[in-house]
Amino acid sequence: MTDLKLIGGEDTAFLPDARPSLAQRLLFSNEFGLLLLIGLAIAIFSVSLPSFTSTFSLFTMGRQIGIDTMIGLAMMTVIVTGGLDLSVGAIGVCSAMFFGWMLQSAGLPVALAIPLAIAFGAGLGFINGVTIVRTGVHSFIITLASMSIFFGVMIFLSKAEAFNSLPPAVLGFGKLRIGTLVSSLLALSLATSVALSILYRFTSGGRRMLAAGANPRAAEISGVRTGRVFIACHMLAGGLAALAGLMVTARTGAAVPAMAGHLGQDWLLPAFLAPVLGGTLLSGGRVAVFGTLLGAALVNIITSGLLQMRVGEFWIQAFLGMLLLAAVLADRARHTLLRRKGMI
């Protein structure tokens, strides 16, 4: 967990003394590396696969990137604290099912149901946060238990029945295109990323989250009430997970209990992969909001490229793993090269 040497981990170590210029910092950043890899992947796939750049293909890819980004951001807001939230998937599904219930059974208008569902997710996150802070037990165990409880209550109440006669506006939003290519879901994730960047960079609340995550004791001494801050982080995660659940609902046009698999576990992989690829430190205290977006993009581009290349159907996963490995290794090589050339 305190595996501090992440991809590009050195640049943080370098910064205080070396004070490189903005351009150098940019060249060395995780985001830049990811952009390079994404550009490379797109170049290769679009040359070798004519179908890759079709409008439909790009649109569906963007939509999936939007959803995975939101899931990744939800986890990122908790990783900031140095903890994790295994229950993001469960919260997402529970909120989506609550959303479905409000629309279909309680007959609430969409405009009211959306904020209520997000608040509901934040409420579940609040339960996680309070339990973790009050008991002092590691978030891994608490969210492992709450994942089981949240999902169990949802299955018990819904009997695994989906809500599938939602107002057409819900599915309409999921199919909405901005221009011809950009999915509304991708746009929503972009907007959320911008909002989160502002939160972490320009608001005292966001800075307190980072400070408390980096060194809780020091933060406590300097007057940050870390307990409250951690609870807020978990609420934020819950709210974002709920939003991700609503996005999946919009894409599907129905609130489906299986949308994130058994116990919501299907979300765990994208939840961790995107932020960590993006450069978020698992030990806390550092975020990479746009890195998360780029991380989700890279994974999805490679996945759809491979799917379209028609490699032997059972081998895709192995190739995906190797490409993922190749991608991070290439990024590492870029760092080494830059350092050798004396660029930093």
Added chain:
Amino acid sequence: MRKTLSALTFASAALALASTHAVAGSDTKVALVPGGPHPYFAAWEQAGADAVKDFGIGAGDYRVPQKWELSQQTQLLESLLSQGYNSFLIFPGDAVGTNTAVQEITENGGQALALAGCLKDPTPALFCMGTDTGNSAYLGTKELIKAMGGKGRIAHFTGFLVDPNTQLRIDAVKKAADETNGAVQVVQVIADIDAPQPAEEKINAYLAAHANDVDGIITTAWVPAVTAANSLRKIGDKRIKMVGIDHDEVVLKAIKDGFVNGTMLQNPYGQGYIGSYVLDKLRSGCKIKDNAPWKSNALTAKFVDSGTVFVDASQVDTYVDAMRGISKTLMASMDKDFLSCN
């Protein structure tokens, strides 16, 4: 399994001889897409390949999502659509959730059948062909009750609760038991055991504590059937009757050896073969008749039963023939009752 496959291939050759519909060079590109990797669907690969050979379809490819995840299947379907496939045979990753992907397929000029499992109405899928899961569980339980002599206590082992079929199966088993007016009771349902390790732990734990309080076991998912058959063999108990599901080697062997009374077979090969045939016909100008004799089930009003057969020790060696018979009848009925071609 491999033996079964070759037997099925043989069956297909016989089927192909029986049909005279070989059209050369159709532009129908069929993709057979299960919900995830699972032995049940293995016969689809052969079925698709045979359909290409026998009917001259452009492609009949078996493409498997890497995991049992709704989003992975959706992504694969979208990708296949981009690659130019126009006819889809889909086992829905979710009865409701997969509808959107099918919607996308039809909006982009493709067509789709729900295969082996149904999509919930309203659905853009043409129809659903598969095992009537509720009915299969009901018939299996009836057979079990018969084997138990009409009275006793039943344990029911089944799959994931997020799969709505699981609820149908639980209800169907209960219905069959209730019809005995209390002579037969369902004393326990163990669910969420679709992986062998948790299945083994839970089923053994159950038998360890309750082997004496239970007279019959019904399993309505592949993995629990295999595991329960192995467990009964392990404790050497032939008093407890059991009816399994599907054609896993372990289950078939346990039937021969008398540890399991029988199994409810499904017809995956026929599903893939006939499904490909129908989609090709529909693309070459045939229409589905308005008065087609649909059945209906809990999910859809346009359901075609691909057949289910109870097989006991006396038929376990020849069950392929039984399945072939069913497939042949179904194929003929497709031409006669469901399709109108000019």
Added chain:
Amino acid sequence: MGGHSLTRIFDNDWIGPALVSAVAIAVISFFQPSFLTPFNIFVLLSAISVNMLVALGQLVIIAVGQMNLALGSIGGLVAICFAAMMELWGFPPVLALAGGFLIGILAGMAGGFVIARTGITAFIITLAGLQIFKGINLGITKAQPFYGVPQSVKDFGNTSMFGPIPWLVLPMIIVSVAVWYLFARLRIGRHILAIGGNRSAAELSGIDVNSTVIWAHGLSGLLAAAAGMMLVARLQLGHPTIGDDWLISSFAAPVIGGAVLSGGHVSVPGTFFGVVIIAIITQALVLFAIDPFVVQIVLGGLILWAVGINRLREARVAKALGHST
């Protein structure tokens, strides 16, 4: 930090989980006497044996301050290779066993090598490993199980040594003692803990961090291989889904047993009782015929209860170490 008092707390890591296990066993057998029948003890021990090896496989990596997401996929790959070697190539079990161990060690070390040499976080590398190993598994099996497991192997997984004690307990005891000895007495074990506790300090004190990390991952792969092959023996087939659901329990057992997720501190006996608690909870849900739709809720509640009993001490350890949650 008061090193002495800390050691004292750590030495007692297993007491909390042991207490929870004892209470759980007492309560369950009071309400459900069949819980302590020989056959049930046999079933329980078979489950514990495999899960203990899985937990130890993760424990080694937790100790070094990393996580191994590929644990289950290595175990699964070895399991199907083990079965395939016997079914397709007709290898005798002993040879297949050796082959399986070799694959496990190599797979683990390959991951460890990349982690050590590139400095990329273990999370990403083992995640890529998970995809690769699981992908190879699916590529080989096409999701079909291997059935050709020799009778001797099946017997090992399903018969008892004496009384209600299954043969599977034997490898568990040997491995548990070995791993305990490794951490308590051997230099490599101390190095692993030192790196997990404070990597730069370990580096400064002259420990060869890279090769230690590689060996730790090799050991983890070996343990995963052993668990995978034991499961083939117990399930009597090489099923491609073996290992898919190891991840969460592999972390839960060591953490219930007092391991600190950020590394440097683990407890083998504590992990054992963590495994026992999870096994008992799983069984209890079946024995008491809990409505399947409520099982997940009860399971979550029981995890909280088990941890709750151990809560005060764990919080004390965390505070003493200066780690926040």
